Amino acid sequence: QVQLVESGGGLVQAGGSLRLSCAASGRTFSSYHMGWFRQAPGKAREFVAAISGSGDRTMYADSVKGRFTISRDNAENMVHLQMNSLKFEDTAGYYCAATVVPLFIVGSNWRRYDTWGPGTQVTVSS
DSSP states (O other), X not given: OOOEEEEOOEEEETTOOEEEEEEEXXXXXXXXXXXXXXXXXXXXXXXXXXXXXXXXXXXXXXXXXXXXXXXXXXXXXXXXXXXXXXXXGGOEEEEEEEESSOHHHHTTXXXXXXXXXXXXXXXXXX
């Protein structure tokens, strides 16, 4: 089973950028479809973006479309989330997650992802 660790979070001004990374262990990383989710205090977990195992399919929440880009490097066992034009409402803990169930089935449903990292905090100051 893959293990995940996020990095790259921090404090940034509104309009700025951050790049989150998720490092995965294991030799079969390309078998896993990866997602990014976020959760702010007192709010429900929210889908951000997902990418298929081969990287040929991506999905985005409407709230981040055009501002965030998900990518992966299977040779390095890494998934990245480039976040541009950050807004105050992007402030949250960000988590990467993995699933072997195809994206067209799991979509944005966090309950279908079975492996999670500990998360990294993103704080956007207004």
